[in-house]
Amino acid sequence: MTTLRDAELTAAFDRASRAYDLLTAAHPGYHSALRRSARRLGLPAAGAGSRVLDLGCGTGSSTAALLAAAPLARITAVDASPGMLERAAAKSWPDHVTFVRAAAGELPAAGVTGPYDAVLAAYLLRNAGDPDRVLAAVRRLLVPGGRLAVHEYTLADGAAARALWTAVCRGIVLPAGRLTGDGALYRHLYTGVLRFDRAPALAARLRRAGFTGVRVLPMPGWQTGIVHTVVGVAPGGAPTAPGASGVAPGRASGTAGVAPGRALRTPDAAPGRRPAPAPAAPSRDTPPPPRSVPPERSGLPPRSGDPSQPGPAPQPAPRSRSGEQL
Numbered sequence: 471m472t473t474l475r476d477a478e479l480t481a482a483f484d485r486a487s488r489a490y491d492l493l494t495a496a497h498p499g500y501h502s503a504l505r506r507s508a509r510r511l512g513l514p515a516a517g518a519g520s521r522v523l524d525l526g527c528g529t530g531s532s533t534a535a536l537l538a539a540a541p542l543a544r545i546t547a548v549d550a551s552p553g554m555l556e557r558a559a560a561k562s563w564p565d566h567v568t569f570v571r572a573a574a575g576e577l578p579a580a581g582v583t584g585p586y587d588a589v590l591a592a593y594l595l596r597n598a599g600d601p602d603r604v605l606a607a608v609r610r611l612l613v614p615g616g617r618l619a620v621h622e623y624t625l626a627d628g629a630a631a632r633a634l635w636t637a638v639c640r641g642i643v644l645p646a647g648r649l650t651g652d653g654a655l656y657r658h659l660y661t662g663v664l665r666f667d668r669a670p671a672l673a674a675r676l677r678r679a680g681f682t683g684v685r686v687l688p689m690p691g692w693q694t695g696i697v698h699t700v701v702g703v704a705p706g707g708a709p710t711a712p713g714a715s716g717v718a719p720g721r722a723s724g725t726a727g728v729a730p731g732r733a734l735r736t737p738d739a740a741p742g743r744r745p746a747p748a749p750a751a752p753s754r755d756t757p758p759p760p761r762s763v764p765p766e767r768s769g770l771p772p773r774s775g776d777p778s779q780p781g782p783a784p785q786p787a788p789r790s791r792s793g794e795q796l
């Protein structure tokens with residue numbers, strides 16, 4: 471079985487970066503699932519005042535999902551692969567999105583020190599050589615009450631999910647990888663998912679790392695049982711509104727947490743050139759960011775002490791117009 475790690479994996483993602491956006495565009499539900507996980511972070515007020523980390527941003531699909539869910543949040547997007555990161559940074563982004571090259575296990579050394587109100591790790595954790603070390607690092611970067619969403623190919627328990635994953639890989643993923651010359655990376659994906667935690671085990675891993683309120687949330691459509699969002703809350707003190715707390719003594723609350731000169735910026739994203747955008751227009755996949763996100767939608771418990779968060783009154787899970795659970 472093929473398992474790529476560290477430099478070998480980074481080199482494989484560098485090579486795969488050429489065709490990555492083409493393949494994800496052909497993947498039904500790839501982008502809407504990322505947006506769903508980003509919404510599940512439950513960032514209130516369209517992310518205004520929040521600092522968010524996109525860990526393993528790749529070519530920027532997860533960054534775009536965060537921007538759709540929280541258009542006013544300040545986003546730091548990190549990836550170890552120069553090829554993936556350059557493609558991400560070459561896209562058009564508002565000023566408050568910054569790209570940094572760093573491995574997940576070495577964030578402070580790269581100037582990524584936070585603190586952050588939320589972290590999205592999309593298809594990252596399974597690739598990490600030591601997922602527990604990455605979770606511990608993420609926990610340290612989050613403010614107390616800060617939120618983590620792990621968006622991952624992590625199978626549901628039982629034989630059906632494994633059979634579906636095998637069929638999808640043998641029928642589509644592995645042939646597509648061979649066509650683009652990235653066979654090794656897509657074999658790594660296939661076998662890596664089979665070896666990685668099932669969704670309940672991934673939730674247990676987050677709990678062991680100290681996260682509270684951990685929940686496993688499913689995806690609709692063909693990804694049911696294959697892709698999940700596992701959400702959790704960083705412990706340590708009364709949670710407060712995003713952006714308002716957890717700032718280390720002596721650190722200005724406005725610092726981006728990125729060392730000067732490290733950030734890759736798009737040519738049209740010079741500081742001060744463009745104001746933060748207005749919240750995105752409503753669409754089926756990206757409903758207008760709510761001022762307060764009900765706990766059922768974010769998948770996480772309400773933030774105590776945050777007046778924008780309602781109490782935990784039982785309500786039916788919200789559904790989109792298509793009837794999908796959000």
Ligand SMILES: C[S@@+](CC[C@H](N)C(=O)[O-])C[C@H]1O[C@@H](n2cnc3c(N)ncnc32)[C@H](O)[C@@H]1O
Nearest residue numbers: 483526527528531532550551554573574592593
């Ligand atoms: C499958 S891609 C997903 C990219 C993006 N999050 C998305 O949803 O499209 C995984 C990304 O994680 C990056 N990655 C893997 N292991 C990493 C690590 N230890 N530190 C930083 N980035 C890593 C890879 O370079 C790759 O760009």
